[in-house]
Amino acid sequence: MRRNWAARLRHVTIDGLRAVVLENERLRVTVVPGKGGDVVEFLHKPTDTDFVWLSPQGLRAPRDHLQGAADDVAQFTDHYEGGWQEVFPNGGAPSEYRGARLAQHGEVAGLPWDHEVLADDEDEVAIRLRVRTRRLPYRMEKIFRLRSGTAALEIEGRAVNDSDVPLHAMWGQHIVYGHPFLRPGARIRLPEGVRVIPHESAINPAGRRVRAGGPWEWPRVPADDGGETDLSVVQDRGAPSDIVYLTGFNEGWYEIEGDIGIRVEWDATLLPYLWMWQELGASTGYPWWGRAYTVGLEPFSSMPTDGLAAAVANGTALILEPHETKVLRLRAEVMA
Template identity: 85%
Template sequence: MRRNWGARLRHVTLDGLRAVVLENERLRVTAVPGKGGDVVEFLHKPTDTDLVWLSPQGLRDPRDHLQGAADDVAQFVDHYEGGWQEVFPNGGAPSEYRGARLAQHGEVAGLPWSCEVVADREEEVAVRLAVRTRRLPYRMERVLRLRSGTAALEVESSATNDSPVPLHAMWGQHLVYGRPFLRPGARIRLPEGVRVIPHGSAIGPDGRRRVRPGGPWWWPLVPAADGAETDLSVVQEPGAPSDIVYLTGFGPEGWYEISGDIGMRVTWDATLLPYLWMWQELGASTGYPWWGRAYTLGLEPFSSMPTDGLAAAVANGTALALGPHETKRLRWRVEVVHQ
């Protein structure tokens, strides 16, 4: 009998793709093993608030995409439904590493993952997702866990070098937020002592940016591109400049909070992912791929920087190194904290 109380799970089909729903008294979380294991719903049930951003183009099965010119950026963006992705082994722009051509944000976000139930009790439910990369010899697993009575999703991930050759990778959690949770004036809180490293160039098509190049600066008040000062802890109005900055200086445990009508907190192992990418796309980009329709903020724990791809991270010394047959393990957690 399917349980309708406490922690419970069910397998569903979402827009033609395999999906799994983990639910308890306070949260409903939907992940899509059929497309990268993406989390496409993180619904706080008492307030009917979904925290993840959902792209206007919706969820698309990558296997159904047969039109358009070959493009290492479009491979990710054309199938980007919003949601939360695991990014591995390449972060940001397309890159070439040891003869392997890697598309934007790597391989695993566009691949189908296997799904196995590892706990199905009233007290907790959990599923294990797994995938092997195709361009590089890696194996990844992630366990999504939801416990009864909590408003928190717990994630345990692992990345294994499945070869006798030392390798590099970029590893990140592509966590992006949107309406109804995200709104102008919402506040972002970080630990004391965090530094802000601006991206090397503007990311918007109009050349505008929010933060002046240079740095590093101290969070949250930083020089603005217009010569004034901007407070990065405040979410901006629609139409504010697109930008990306890199935050670093976390202790062993990284954390941040976003507070609006409700609040949420993310914690992660900052010894493995020492950077936090802060991506702002608030409607200023009116060309491909956003067309002025995006209002989203990404706060993405990452192993490396900048968004120029794996080869650049290897060159600047921030790439993750995995020895022969080595496994790296990561734990992170996202929780609604203000209700």
């Protein structure tokens, strides 16, 4: 019998795409295996707060993603519904690696993943997703788990090199926040000792220390009126459309909060960088048209956002030895 209490799981269809809803007393998480295993809802039920940003263009099926793309950027951007994507094996701009042309943010974010139910009882629900890349010989899986009574989503991901040769990759979590959760005055907290690397300096990742002591607080998220911001404390400029890279994490975590908050924890030995991307209504051309008020806080293995070839060149790309498996554990918990 289908439950409507404690931990529970439902299969639904959203805009023609199969999706799975993991839910308990405090949290509702919607995952779309049919498009990259994207998380398109992370809703704190007691406060009716959804932490993911949803793009005005909405959710589009992967068949459109694969057939309707005019170029390597459009393959991701024209079908980006917001939410939370797995990025692998290329991060950021299109890139070429050993004869393989890799599109914006790699392959897996646009592919349909297979899925199966691992647990479905009152104590916990869990699903496992699997996919194989098409340009490089990788296999990936991830498990989403939600336990009764908690406001935390647990994720375990695996990346497997299925070949007899060592390969490079970039692996990231494209987590982007927006309205109604993200408002002017929200604060971002990070561990002690974190350094910021401006995008222009990312080829030489020496970085610079931001502030002694800790945990320290990022300046407030600015208003979306196009005015000056106070992010210049940690950046060379306070541009409302920009990206920087943070590193030096002894512990992989951040918190972002206003009236309510979320804490994301991850293995910083595997993903030692945090990309901070902000698009605060400043870009009035393609693809945002002034409609995006977002901040991305994205744990990543590598940098910069120029793609895998650049990460190989600066020594930050992951290396997976023949038939090696790398395991990533991540947790996202609402602070209320």
